[in-house]
Amino acid sequence: MNVPAISIRGLQKYYGTYHALRSIDLTVKRGERIVVCGPSGSGKSTMIRCINRLEEHDGGTINVLGTELDDNIGNIDEIRREVGMVFQHFNLFPHMTVLENCTLAPMLVRKTPLAEAEALAMRYLEKVRIPDQADKYPGQLSGGQQQRVAIARSLCMKPEILLFDEPTSALDPEMISEVLDVMTSLASEGMTMICVTHEMGFARKVADRVIFMDRGEIVEQGSPEEFFTAPKTDRGAQFLSQVLGH
Amino acid sequence: MTAIDTGPVPLGPTQLRRLRRDYFSSPVSTLISVLCFGLLLSIGWVLFDWGVLRATFAAEARQPECQAAGGACWSVIANRWRLIFFGLYPYEEQWRSALACVAVIVTMVLSCIPVFWTGKRLTAVWALGFLTFYVLMKGGMLGLLLVREEQWGGLALTLFIFVATAIIGMPLAIAFALLRNSTLPWIAKTTGAVIDAVRSLPLISILFTFAIVLPFVLPDFVLQEKLYRVIAGSALFFAAYQAEIIRGGMQGVAKGQDEAAMSLGIPYRHRVARILLPQAFRNALPATINQFVITFMETSLVVIVGFFELLSSANAAFGTSDWTFAFVEVYVFVAFLYFIFVFGLSRYGAYLERRMATGQR
Numbered sequence: 001m002n003v004p005a006i007s008i009r010g011l012q013k014y015y016g017t018y019h020a021l022r023s024i025d026l027t028v029k030r031g032e033r034i035v036v037c038g039p040s041g042s043g044k045s046t047m048i049r050c051i052n053r054l055e056e057h058d059g060g061t062i063n064v065l066g067t068e069l070d071d072n073i074g075n076i077d078e079i080r081r082e083v084g085m086v087f088q089h090f091n092l093f094p095h096m097t098v099l100e101n102c103t104l105a106p107m108l109v110r111k112t113p114l115a116e117a118e119a120l121a122m123r124y125l126e127k128v129r130i131p132d133q134a135d136k137y138p139g140q141l142s143g144g145q146q147q148r149v150a151i152a153r154s155l156c157m158k159p160e161i162l163l164f165d166e167p168t169s170a171l172d173p174e175m176i177s178e179v180l181d182v183m184t185s186l187a188s189e190g191m192t193m194i195c196v197t198h199e200m201g202f203a204r205k206v207a208d209r210v211i212f213m214d215r216g217e218i219v220e221q222g223s224p225e226e227f228f229t230a231p232k233t234d235r236g237a238q239f240l241s242q243v244l245g246h
Numbered sequence: 247m248t249a250i251d252t253g254p255v256p257l258g259p260t261q262l263r264r265l266r267r268d269y270f271s272s273p274v275s276t277l278i279s280v281l282c283f284g285l286l287l288s289i290g291w292v293l294f295d296w297g298v299l300r301a302t303f304a305a306e307a308r309q310p311e312c313q314a315a316g317g318a319c320w321s322v323i324a325n326r327w328r329l330i331f332f333g334l335y336p337y338e339e340q341w342r343s344a345l346a347c348v349a350v351i352v353t354m355v356l357s358c359i360p361v362f363w364t365g366k367r368l369t370a371v372w373a374l375g376f377l378t379f380y381v382l383m384k385g386g387m388l389g390l391l392l393v394r395e396e397q398w399g400g401l402a403l404t405l406f407i408f409v410a411t412a413i414i415g416m417p418l419a420i421a422f423a424l425l426r427n428s429t430l431p432w433i434a435k436t437t438g439a440v441i442d443a444v445r446s447l448p449l450i451s452i453l454f455t456f457a458i459v460l461p462f463v464l465p466d467f468v469l470q471e472k473l474y475r476v477i478a479g480s481a482l483f484f485a486a487y488q489a490e491i492i493r494g495g496m497q498g499v500a501k502g503q504d505e506a507a508m509s510l511g512i513p514y515r516h517r518v519a520r521i522l523l524p525q526a527f528r529n530a531l532p533a534t535i536n537q538f539v540i541t542f543m544e545t546s547l548v549v550i551v552g553f554f555e556l557l558s559s560a561n562a563a564f565g566t567s568d569w570t571f572a573f574v575e576v577y578v579f580v581a582f583l584y585f586i587f588v589f590g591l592s593r594y595g596a597y598l599e600r601r602m603a604t605g606q607r
Contacts, residue, residue: 054505080511091506095524095602104520105510150506157510 003066005030005161005192006051012059013046013216020046022216023060028194030160033187035203035224036196038213039239044196047213048163051194052083065160081109084154088166090146092138098125098149099134102156109157117156124152128182144175148182155186162186164195200243204228212236297578309571322572323579326563330580333399333554333562339391342382343402349378350405357413358594360601372413379406395473399554401583407545407555410477412538415484422489423526424518427496444486450547452479457551476548484541491537495530496522528602535595539588556580 006028013021021043028034036044049055050062053069053076062069064079093101102121106112112120125131128148130141138146147167154162164183168176180202187193187206197203203210203224210227212220212235220233228244231237269279300317305324312319323330332343353375356362362371383402386392398406425437444452456479457472499522507517527534549558560580564573 052509054508077511077513080509083509085506085509087502087506089500089502091500091502093503093506093521095528105507105512108513108516108520109511153510163509 004028004063005032005065006194007063008047008051008060009062010060011047011050011057011062013043013050013055014058020216021050021057024216024218026211026218028161028192030192031190033191033193033206033208034195034211035207035209036194036211036213037198037200037203037239037243038219039242042213043216044213045165048085048165048194048196051161051163052080052085054085081157082160083163084157084159084161085163085165086147086150086154086167088169090138090143090150090170092146092150092153094138097135097137098130098141101138101149102153105153106156121152121156124155125149127155127185128152129178142175143171144178147171147175147179151179151182151186161192161194164193164197166196166198168197168199198243200228212239214239308568312572318575318578319572320575322564322569322575326569326576329400329563330556330560330576331401333403333559334397335399335402336391336393336397339385339393342385342390342393343398343400346379346382347402347405349375349382350402350409353379354405354409376410395471396552398473400559401556403548403553404542404545404556407473407477407480407548407553408542411480411484411541411545414477415481415488415541418481418485419488419492420523422485423492423496426489426493441486441489444482445490447483449480449483449544450550452483453547453551455479472551473553476551476553480541480544480548484537488534488537491530491533492523492526494533495526495528498529499525531595531598531602535591538591542587542591543584556583 004027006026008024008026011021011024011026012019024043024047026047036048038044046055050057051064051069057069065082067075067078069075069079092098093104096104099118099121102124103112103114103117106117106120107114122131122134125134128151130145130148130152133141133145133149138149141149151167167183168179171179176199180199183193183195183202184206195202195207207224209221210224211218212227212231212233214235220227220231220236222232226232227236228240231240270276295317297318300315301320302312302315302317303320303324304311305321307319307321309319312321328337328340331347332340335343353371356371356375357368362368381387381390383398383406384393384395422437422441426434426441428434428437453476456475460475503521503525504517507521512520545555546557548555554562557580560576564570564576569576
């Protein structure tokens with residue numbers, strides 16, 4: 001168990017000639033909760049999307065739970081089974097009920113029998129506090145409810161690691177806390193989490209480590225205490241003043 | 247003041263108020279409503295008078311009796327319906343063709359019911375339907391007289407060509423659409439070129455090529471009956487258009503859908519079958535129904551390679567000297583048959599749209 005959850009070395013990513021990620025090094029221990037913040041366009045989302053191969057990296061190495069992320073399809077599938085992701089725009093499957101959204105992947109990927117998959121789904125829907133919506137379609141739910149379903153859907157695969165890509169950015173303000181509450185309770189149960197978010201209150205409360213990115217680089221990192229009270233870099237201080245200044 | 251102030255005006259039933267509001271709200275709209283309504287009434291009356299009141303229905307009536315009555319001469323249908331429905335199929339054996347029609351229609355209806363929408367069930371329904379049709383129509387086994395494909399005709403042939411085109415063409419269309427979206431450029435480009443090539447040719451020339459030209463090019467063992475080559479050509483034509491319709495539907499599916507499915511570790515074939523295609527078909531439903539209707543109508547083009555489907559059998563029905571005068575009645579009857587089919591299809595499309603709307607709110 002002393003293999004790190006994620007180990008990234010010298011990660012490079014280009015979009016055409018645009019250098020999106022400049023030699024990123026990052027090691028995430030099992031059970032560690034990391035918040036990634038930084039101005040938009042700083043490469044936060046790109047970095048976590050590289051971890052489950054939604055973006056292909058152009059240089060460096062990514063090792064997830066001991067499996068090397070390379071062009072080997074088997075490795076990619078193995079990593080995706082163990083790494084869940086929650087998206088800004090939820091990306092629930094609109095033609096399936098909430099329950100079907102949750103049972104699809106376990107049944108197709110883990111070959112879980114229907115009854116078992118449904119019991120599992122109900123357990124996680126209870127955990128995110130919407131078991132009563134199981135038979136509805138995503139379009140019938142509020143944004144906050146949809147995002148909680150999306151979290152439950154990821155959990156149904158029993159992932160080792162959960163990636164959150166700005167999970168509250170598309171929500172109305174009054175729905176943000178219900179999603180953050182669910183994330184907080186996951187964190188308290190020892191899930192390995194990487195959250196790209198602008199919710200600094202959440203970062204302060206939950207994160208073991210805050211990573212600040214700008215222009216495709218990790219500019220600084222440290223405990224939330226250190227980062228929020230005494231950022232080591234000017235860019236970090238400037239970002240904080242913009243985010244917290246109002 | 248005026249009477250309006252004396253109390254609430256008693257309101258008529260809602261329907262009546264609606265009628266007044268929608269059609270008689272001003273003098274101009276009243277005038278237009280009356281004119282249109284009058285026109286509809288008079289057209290309806292003329293048709294009713296011609297088609298029912300003054301029409302001749304007796305099977306034994308001929309031209310003199312019909313013309314004396316002055317209305318439609320449905321006697322032609324009573325006398326020639328078997329030609330319209332079964333074409334040149336041997337008279338004594340036409341009950342087989344009728345049963346085969348039923349088999350095709352049952353196959354069609356079953357494939358439209360959501361319960362049957364799994365790969366296994368659809369395959370079973372189609373295989374059984376095709377086998378029943380083939381055995382009944384062709385015979386030469388089970389004590390049935392052999393009837394060669396050249397003798398098939400009428401409604402049975404039209405239905406068969408349509409259903410076979412759809413059943414072969416649809417999977418082909420899905421394959422084309424997926425290949426054209428391939429990340430490998432040479433696959434995408436080649437598929438695009440094939441689709442564009444097929445779409446740049448008129449259907450008639452494709453049918454002609456498959457029926458007449460292919461036998462000069464391909465070795466004998468590849469060639470089957472002309473009918474099956476014609477169906478292959480028609481399916482290819484259908485697939486080229488339907489592929490673009492499906493591709494359009496796919497473009498309406500958000501990129502995040504595939505990303506979500508990927509992040510759950512769902513493999514490509516399931517992402518396509520469970521996430522991408524169901525949503526693409528939902529987006530493409532109106533255009534798809536349209537394509538089916540067009541394809542049904544286009545079956546009438548097979549006459550140029552020597553098949554007597556519904557429309558050309560109908561032409562033959564008034565082709566003898568004693569019925570030449572009754573072509574309008576025959577065409578009205580055939581139009582009615584086409585209408586039943588197209589109307590059924592459009593109702594089915596509306597049903598599917600309602601059914602799919604449940605998830606969308």
